[in-house]
Amino acid sequence: MKSNKNMDYICPICLGNSGVESTDTLLKQNDLVFRDDLVSVWINSFWVGKNKGHLIVVPNQHFVTLWDLPTEVGHRIFEVSKLMAVALKEVYKCDGVTLRQNNESAGDQHAFHYHQHIFPRYINDDFNQKLVEKSTLSDPQERIVYVKKLRRYLEESVDIKI
Numbered sequence: 001m002k003s004n005k006n007m008d009y010i011c012p013i014c015l016g017n018s019g020v021e022s023t024d025t026l027l028k029q030n031d032l033v034f035r036d037d038l039v040s041v042w043i044n045s046f047w048v049g050k051n052k053g054h055l056i057v058v059p060n061q062h063f064v065t066l067w068d069l070p071t072e073v074g075h076r077i078f079e080v081s082k083l084m085a086v087a088l089k090e091v092y093k094c095d096g097v098t099l100r101q102n103n104e105s106a107g108d109q110h111a112f113h114y115h116q117h118i119f120p121r122y123i124n125d126d127f128n129q130k131l132v133e134k135s136t137l138s139d140p141q142e143r144i145v146y147v148k149k150l151r152r153y154l155e156e157s158v159d160i161k162i
């Protein structure tokens, strides 16, 4: 099993961040919602139940866990996560938003590059049950619909300056 301790680990998020599409990364370049000098936001490839189109906020550089993050990068992740939570409320018209961030195998981390999940939530969405069952690999063509809506919102939003 691959782990963050393994020097042979092929990081799917670094591959995505560097523009690579291969069998080692499920990210498609069309899945990119936002990028600045420190962080990128992708539509996650695996979706949970009714909570389609959830996002991950990742550092552009390779850091594995929360405690590996330089403080400046951590601050930017927080700022961008807040921006994206508002974007989900506005664009998806969801009833709520859940942030999740897992560290190490015991903490349910599966991709060993820091990533903060941002899930749209809906009343009675059965999210926690779906999360423990299984996420579903989404279709890239379905993801692009969500990406386009979010990009348009971010471009048109006058209140957002990053």
Ligand SMILES: [Zn+2]
Pocket (backbone or CB within 6 Å): 011, 012, 013, 014, 015, 061, 062, 063, 112, 113
């Ligand atoms: Zn990485």
